[in-house]
Amino acid sequence: MSKKKIVSIEDRIPKLKQARKKKANRRLIFYLSIFFILISIIVYLQSPLSHIHTIEVTGNLALSDDEVVEKTNLTTDTNIWMLNESKIKNELAKNPIIDSVEVNKKLPWTVEIQVNELKQVGYLKKDGFFYPILGNGKVLTKLKRETSNGSAPLLIGFNDESMLNKMTEQLKKLPQNIRNLISEIHWKPKDDNKKKIVLFMSDGYVVDGTIRNFAKNMKVYPSIVAQLDPDNKGIIHIGVGVYFESFEDNTEDKKITKTTAE
Structure with a gap:
């Protein structure tokens, strides 16, 4: 008859403590990573890195690029993630020569405005x-x-x-x-x-x-x-x-x- 190896509780306690410590460390690293990611996002959103650097206007013939951009109220201080496409479309649609408008983000910091003018x-x-x-x-x-x-x-x-x-x-x-x-x-x-x-x-x-x-x-x-x-x-x-x-x-x-x- 084979003998079973008996492990005392005293022998297992250090291993259990070590496993729990590793688990706690992994959990801490996970929460710290989330924390630093959130901090990085907040810093990015508040920094010039998230501001619009370039505004590209296409499809316009009668209206100049400056005339289109002026109506959008967009500047280099505008946060690209705060862009309100519907508001921009509504503002530009007030111009009687504009038939339709499409506004698209081109990350990381470019906004494209596609204008379709009436002939x-x-x-x-x-x-x-x-x-x-x-x-x-x-x-x-x-x-x-x-x-x-x-x-x-x-x-x-x-x-x-x-x-x-x-x-x-x-x-x-x-x-x-x-x-x-x-x-x-x-x-x-x-x-x-x-x-x-x-x-x-x-x-x-x-x-x-x-x-x-x-x-x-x-x-x-x-x-x-x-x-x-x-x-x-x-x-x-x-x-x-x-x-x-x-x-x-x-x-x-x-x-x-x-x-x-x-």
Whole structure:
């Protein structure tokens, strides 16, 4: 018959004490780690490390980056974790030219503001100021500027609201790359053609046309210019027929004075 080893309580007590001590030490280390993590988080939140360092604005054309940032009230003293996305969206949505906004954190300290503007097709020049115009013909009178930023053509002489609406509707249909070539659009109504317009292009040409089917007619502008001598500027007629008339000819249209945007 085998003999069982008998361990006295006196022999086990030191081992039990050692096990309890190790367990207590592990528990202490765990609680201390939690404590220091919490302290580190508090210090981080109170330090400049948690402040916004960079604000990136994308998607804006009519509005400058500074104009967008100003409306958000964000500064380099703003804590990135205290960012109120809904409040920023609501503030920016008050601007009539902004359709929608997305606000995203890009850790560790960057905020990205993605702006989706309503399509601005031009500026209306009136009484020495420049007013943004949307594709639906709405003139943003509250956003008047002393200068034009050159991002859209100037509409000059459009004192008839119905003609202005027709013109902006055509501009909205026009491809962006062609619209960018237009510097100014003058409404020059005549007895036999109330919709007559004259355009000054950024490449030095003048376009004589009409509001009716303007977008369709202007789509051929790049192909017309490609066939012309770049050193011989003149008037491109895009009415019923399409033809070019050099500035060397003595024409009435040649006498139209170009209004500068500055």
